[in-house]
Amino acid sequence: MFVNLAHKRSYYIVNAITFYRLLTAPLLLTLLFYERLSIFKWLLIVSFLTDAVDGHLARKFKVTSAFGSILDSVSDDLTIAVAIIGIVLVNPAFLRQELVLVVIQVFLFFAQIAAALFRYRKISSFHTYLAKFVAVFQAVFLMLFYWLPQPVYILFYFVSALTILDLLEEIILVLIIPKWETDIKGLYWVIKKSALPKV
Known part of the structure:
Protein backbone atom coordinates (compact mmCIF):
# COMPACT_ATOMS: atom_id res chain seq x y z
CA MET A 1 0.00 0.00 0.00
CA PHE A 2 2.87 2.36 0.83
CA VAL A 3 4.34 1.70 -2.63
CA ASN A 4 1.00 2.51 -4.26
CA LEU A 5 0.69 5.77 -2.30
CA ALA A 6 4.26 6.76 -3.20
CA HIS A 7 3.59 5.92 -6.84
CA LYS A 8 0.40 8.00 -6.89
CA ARG A 9 2.16 10.90 -5.20
CA SER A 10 4.93 10.81 -7.80
CA TYR A 11 2.32 10.65 -10.57
CA TYR A 12 0.51 13.73 -9.26
CA ILE A 13 3.76 15.66 -8.71
CA VAL A 14 4.96 14.99 -12.27
CA ASN A 15 1.60 15.97 -13.78
CA ALA A 16 1.44 19.06 -11.58
CA ILE A 17 4.78 20.21 -13.03
CA THR A 18 3.40 19.69 -16.53
CA PHE A 19 0.17 21.49 -15.59
CA TYR A 20 2.28 24.44 -14.48
CA ARG A 21 3.59 24.77 -18.04
CA LEU A 22 0.07 24.45 -19.45
CA LEU A 23 -1.38 27.08 -17.12
CA THR A 24 1.58 29.44 -17.56
CA ALA A 25 1.09 29.67 -21.35
CA PRO A 26 -1.86 32.13 -21.18
CA LEU A 27 -0.02 34.10 -18.50
CA LEU A 28 3.01 34.38 -20.78
CA LEU A 29 0.75 35.55 -23.59
CA THR A 30 -0.79 38.19 -21.33
CA LEU A 31 2.64 39.43 -20.30
CA LEU A 32 3.59 39.80 -23.96
CA PHE A 33 0.54 41.90 -24.80
CA TYR A 34 1.14 44.11 -21.77
CA GLU A 35 4.82 44.42 -22.79
CA ARG A 36 6.15 42.95 -19.55
CA LEU A 37 9.06 41.34 -21.35
CA SER A 38 11.35 41.28 -18.31
CA ILE A 39 8.93 38.98 -16.45
CA PHE A 40 8.00 37.05 -19.59
CA LYS A 41 11.53 35.93 -20.41
CA TRP A 42 12.16 34.65 -16.87
CA LEU A 43 8.92 32.66 -16.79
CA LEU A 44 9.69 31.32 -20.26
CA ILE A 45 12.96 29.90 -18.93
CA VAL A 46 11.10 28.28 -16.03
CA SER A 47 8.59 26.72 -18.46
CA PHE A 48 11.35 25.24 -20.60
CA LEU A 49 13.11 23.89 -17.50
CA THR A 50 9.93 22.18 -16.30
CA ASP A 51 9.76 20.43 -19.67
CA ALA A 52 13.10 18.78 -18.91
CA VAL A 53 12.19 18.05 -15.29
CA ASP A 54 8.77 16.41 -15.70
CA GLY A 55 9.92 14.00 -18.40
CA HIS A 56 12.95 12.95 -16.37
CA LEU A 57 10.88 12.42 -13.21
CA ALA A 58 8.19 10.49 -15.07
CA ARG A 59 10.76 8.00 -16.35
CA LYS A 60 12.65 7.86 -13.06
CA PHE A 61 9.57 7.07 -10.95
CA LYS A 62 7.90 5.04 -13.71
CA VAL A 63 4.75 7.12 -13.75
CA THR A 64 4.44 7.58 -17.51
CA SER A 65 0.87 7.44 -18.83
CA ALA A 66 -1.10 8.22 -21.97
CA PHE A 67 -2.71 11.18 -20.20
CA GLY A 68 0.63 12.52 -19.01
CA SER A 69 2.15 12.06 -22.45
CA ILE A 70 -0.61 14.02 -24.18
CA LEU A 71 -0.58 16.67 -21.45
CA ASP A 72 3.17 17.07 -21.93
CA SER A 73 2.85 17.40 -25.71
CA VAL A 74 0.05 19.99 -25.47
CA SER A 75 1.98 21.99 -22.85
CA ASP A 76 5.12 21.92 -25.01
CA ASP A 77 3.24 23.05 -28.11
CA LEU A 78 1.53 25.92 -26.26
CA THR A 79 4.82 27.11 -24.75
CA ILE A 80 6.51 27.11 -28.17
CA ALA A 81 3.47 28.80 -29.74
CA VAL A 82 3.53 31.61 -27.17
CA ALA A 83 7.27 32.08 -27.66
CA ILE A 84 6.72 32.35 -31.43
CA ILE A 85 3.89 34.86 -30.94
CA GLY A 86 6.39 36.80 -28.86
CA ILE A 87 8.75 36.91 -31.85
CA VAL A 88 5.96 38.46 -33.92
CA LEU A 89 5.36 41.14 -31.28
CA VAL A 90 8.95 41.81 -30.23
CA ASN A 91 10.81 41.54 -33.54
CA PRO A 92 8.41 41.43 -36.52
Whole structure:
Protein backbone atom coordinates (compact mmCIF):
# COMPACT_ATOMS: atom_id res chain seq x y z
CA MET A 1 0.00 0.00 0.00
CA PHE A 2 2.87 2.36 0.83
CA VAL A 3 4.34 1.70 -2.63
CA ASN A 4 1.00 2.51 -4.26
CA LEU A 5 0.69 5.77 -2.30
CA ALA A 6 4.26 6.76 -3.20
CA HIS A 7 3.59 5.92 -6.84
CA LYS A 8 0.40 8.00 -6.89
CA ARG A 9 2.16 10.90 -5.20
CA SER A 10 4.93 10.81 -7.80
CA TYR A 11 2.32 10.65 -10.57
CA TYR A 12 0.51 13.73 -9.26
CA ILE A 13 3.76 15.66 -8.71
CA VAL A 14 4.96 14.99 -12.27
CA ASN A 15 1.60 15.97 -13.78
CA ALA A 16 1.44 19.06 -11.58
CA ILE A 17 4.78 20.21 -13.03
CA THR A 18 3.40 19.69 -16.53
CA PHE A 19 0.17 21.49 -15.59
CA TYR A 20 2.28 24.44 -14.48
CA ARG A 21 3.59 24.77 -18.04
CA LEU A 22 0.07 24.45 -19.45
CA LEU A 23 -1.38 27.08 -17.12
CA THR A 24 1.58 29.44 -17.56
CA ALA A 25 1.09 29.67 -21.35
CA PRO A 26 -1.86 32.13 -21.18
CA LEU A 27 -0.02 34.10 -18.50
CA LEU A 28 3.01 34.38 -20.78
CA LEU A 29 0.75 35.55 -23.59
CA THR A 30 -0.79 38.19 -21.33
CA LEU A 31 2.64 39.43 -20.30
CA LEU A 32 3.59 39.80 -23.96
CA PHE A 33 0.54 41.90 -24.80
CA TYR A 34 1.14 44.11 -21.77
CA GLU A 35 4.82 44.42 -22.79
CA ARG A 36 6.15 42.95 -19.55
CA LEU A 37 9.06 41.34 -21.35
CA SER A 38 11.35 41.28 -18.31
CA ILE A 39 8.93 38.98 -16.45
CA PHE A 40 8.00 37.05 -19.59
CA LYS A 41 11.53 35.93 -20.41
CA TRP A 42 12.16 34.65 -16.87
CA LEU A 43 8.92 32.66 -16.79
CA LEU A 44 9.69 31.32 -20.26
CA ILE A 45 12.96 29.90 -18.93
CA VAL A 46 11.10 28.28 -16.03
CA SER A 47 8.59 26.72 -18.46
CA PHE A 48 11.35 25.24 -20.60
CA LEU A 49 13.11 23.89 -17.50
CA THR A 50 9.93 22.18 -16.30
CA ASP A 51 9.76 20.43 -19.67
CA ALA A 52 13.10 18.78 -18.91
CA VAL A 53 12.19 18.05 -15.29
CA ASP A 54 8.77 16.41 -15.70
CA GLY A 55 9.92 14.00 -18.40
CA HIS A 56 12.95 12.95 -16.37
CA LEU A 57 10.88 12.42 -13.21
CA ALA A 58 8.19 10.49 -15.07
CA ARG A 59 10.76 8.00 -16.35
CA LYS A 60 12.65 7.86 -13.06
CA PHE A 61 9.57 7.07 -10.95
CA LYS A 62 7.90 5.04 -13.71
CA VAL A 63 4.75 7.12 -13.75
CA THR A 64 4.44 7.58 -17.51
CA SER A 65 0.87 7.44 -18.83
CA ALA A 66 -1.10 8.22 -21.97
CA PHE A 67 -2.71 11.18 -20.20
CA GLY A 68 0.63 12.52 -19.01
CA SER A 69 2.15 12.06 -22.45
CA ILE A 70 -0.61 14.02 -24.18
CA LEU A 71 -0.58 16.67 -21.45
CA ASP A 72 3.17 17.07 -21.93
CA SER A 73 2.85 17.40 -25.71
CA VAL A 74 0.05 19.99 -25.47
CA SER A 75 1.98 21.99 -22.85
CA ASP A 76 5.12 21.92 -25.01
CA ASP A 77 3.24 23.05 -28.11
CA LEU A 78 1.53 25.92 -26.26
CA THR A 79 4.82 27.11 -24.75
CA ILE A 80 6.51 27.11 -28.17
CA ALA A 81 3.47 28.80 -29.74
CA VAL A 82 3.53 31.61 -27.17
CA ALA A 83 7.27 32.08 -27.66
CA ILE A 84 6.72 32.35 -31.43
CA ILE A 85 3.89 34.86 -30.94
CA GLY A 86 6.39 36.80 -28.86
CA ILE A 87 8.75 36.91 -31.85
CA VAL A 88 5.96 38.46 -33.92
CA LEU A 89 5.36 41.14 -31.28
CA VAL A 90 8.95 41.81 -30.23
CA ASN A 91 10.81 41.54 -33.54
CA PRO A 92 8.41 41.43 -36.52
CA ALA A 93 11.29 42.28 -38.88
CA PHE A 94 12.93 38.94 -38.07
CA LEU A 95 9.69 37.10 -38.86
CA ARG A 96 9.29 38.91 -42.19
CA GLN A 97 12.88 38.10 -43.12
CA GLU A 98 12.54 34.38 -42.28
CA LEU A 99 8.88 34.00 -43.27
CA VAL A 100 9.39 31.13 -45.72
CA LEU A 101 11.15 28.91 -43.18
CA VAL A 102 8.60 29.76 -40.51
CA VAL A 103 5.64 29.03 -42.82
CA ILE A 104 7.12 25.65 -43.80
CA GLN A 105 7.50 24.65 -40.16
CA VAL A 106 4.02 25.86 -39.19
CA PHE A 107 2.48 24.03 -42.16
CA LEU A 108 4.24 20.76 -41.29
CA PHE A 109 3.26 21.16 -37.63
CA PHE A 110 -0.45 21.48 -38.45
CA ALA A 111 -0.19 18.74 -41.10
CA GLN A 112 1.20 16.39 -38.44
CA ILE A 113 -1.60 17.28 -36.02
CA ALA A 114 -4.25 16.83 -38.72
CA ALA A 115 -2.83 13.44 -39.73
CA ALA A 116 -2.78 12.25 -36.10
CA LEU A 117 -6.32 13.47 -35.40
CA PHE A 118 -7.57 11.76 -38.55
CA ARG A 119 -5.82 8.47 -37.76
CA TYR A 120 -5.88 8.29 -33.96
CA ARG A 121 -8.65 10.76 -33.05
CA LYS A 122 -6.12 12.52 -30.81
CA ILE A 123 -2.79 14.28 -31.20
CA SER A 124 0.34 12.17 -31.45
CA SER A 125 2.80 11.97 -28.58
CA PHE A 126 5.71 9.94 -29.93
CA HIS A 127 8.46 11.68 -27.93
CA THR A 128 11.09 10.43 -30.35
CA TYR A 129 14.81 10.88 -29.76
CA LEU A 130 14.89 13.47 -32.54
CA ALA A 131 11.95 15.39 -31.02
CA LYS A 132 13.68 15.53 -27.64
CA PHE A 133 16.92 16.67 -29.28
CA VAL A 134 15.10 19.35 -31.29
CA ALA A 135 13.19 20.56 -28.20
CA VAL A 136 16.47 21.36 -26.45
CA PHE A 137 17.74 23.51 -29.31
CA GLN A 138 14.34 25.15 -29.82
CA ALA A 139 14.34 26.16 -26.16
CA VAL A 140 17.91 27.47 -26.38
CA PHE A 141 17.17 29.56 -29.48
CA LEU A 142 13.92 30.98 -28.10
CA MET A 143 15.43 31.87 -24.74
CA LEU A 144 18.43 33.56 -26.38
CA PHE A 145 16.08 35.42 -28.71
CA TYR A 146 14.65 37.34 -25.76
CA TRP A 147 17.94 37.85 -23.92
CA LEU A 148 20.29 38.87 -26.72
CA PRO A 149 20.07 42.11 -28.74
CA GLN A 150 20.03 40.18 -32.05
CA PRO A 151 18.76 36.71 -33.00
CA VAL A 152 21.40 34.00 -33.45
CA TYR A 153 20.75 33.30 -37.13
CA ILE A 154 23.04 30.25 -37.43
CA LEU A 155 21.22 28.64 -34.52
CA PHE A 156 17.85 29.53 -36.07
CA TYR A 157 18.73 27.82 -39.36
CA PHE A 158 20.08 24.78 -37.52
CA VAL A 159 16.95 24.52 -35.37
CA SER A 160 14.68 25.02 -38.39
CA ALA A 161 16.37 22.20 -40.30
CA LEU A 162 16.07 19.88 -37.30
CA THR A 163 12.43 20.87 -36.73
CA ILE A 164 11.53 20.14 -40.35
CA LEU A 165 13.20 16.72 -40.13
CA ASP A 166 11.41 16.01 -36.85
CA LEU A 167 7.99 16.96 -38.22
CA LEU A 168 8.51 14.92 -41.40
CA GLU A 169 9.52 11.93 -39.28
CA GLU A 170 6.41 12.30 -37.12
CA ILE A 171 4.14 12.56 -40.16
CA ILE A 172 5.65 9.34 -41.54
CA LEU A 173 5.26 7.65 -38.14
CA VAL A 174 1.57 8.58 -38.09
CA LEU A 175 1.18 7.05 -41.53
CA ILE A 176 2.89 3.74 -40.69
CA ILE A 177 1.90 3.15 -37.04
CA PRO A 178 -1.71 1.92 -37.01
CA LYS A 179 -2.52 2.56 -33.33
CA TRP A 180 -1.70 5.47 -31.02
CA GLU A 181 1.56 4.89 -29.18
CA THR A 182 3.91 6.95 -27.07
CA ASP A 183 7.64 6.88 -26.40
CA ILE A 184 8.60 5.79 -29.91
CA LYS A 185 12.36 5.99 -30.37
CA GLY A 186 12.12 7.01 -34.00
CA LEU A 187 11.47 5.95 -37.58
CA TYR A 188 14.66 3.88 -37.81
CA TRP A 189 13.63 1.71 -34.84
CA VAL A 190 10.05 1.30 -36.11
CA ILE A 191 11.29 0.12 -39.50
CA LYS A 192 13.88 -2.13 -37.87
CA LYS A 193 11.22 -3.69 -35.62
CA SER A 194 8.82 -4.28 -38.52
CA ALA A 195 11.62 -5.95 -40.51
CA LEU A 196 12.25 -8.54 -37.78
CA PRO A 197 10.77 -11.99 -38.53
CA LYS A 198 7.57 -12.82 -36.67
CA VAL A 199 8.03 -15.56 -34.06
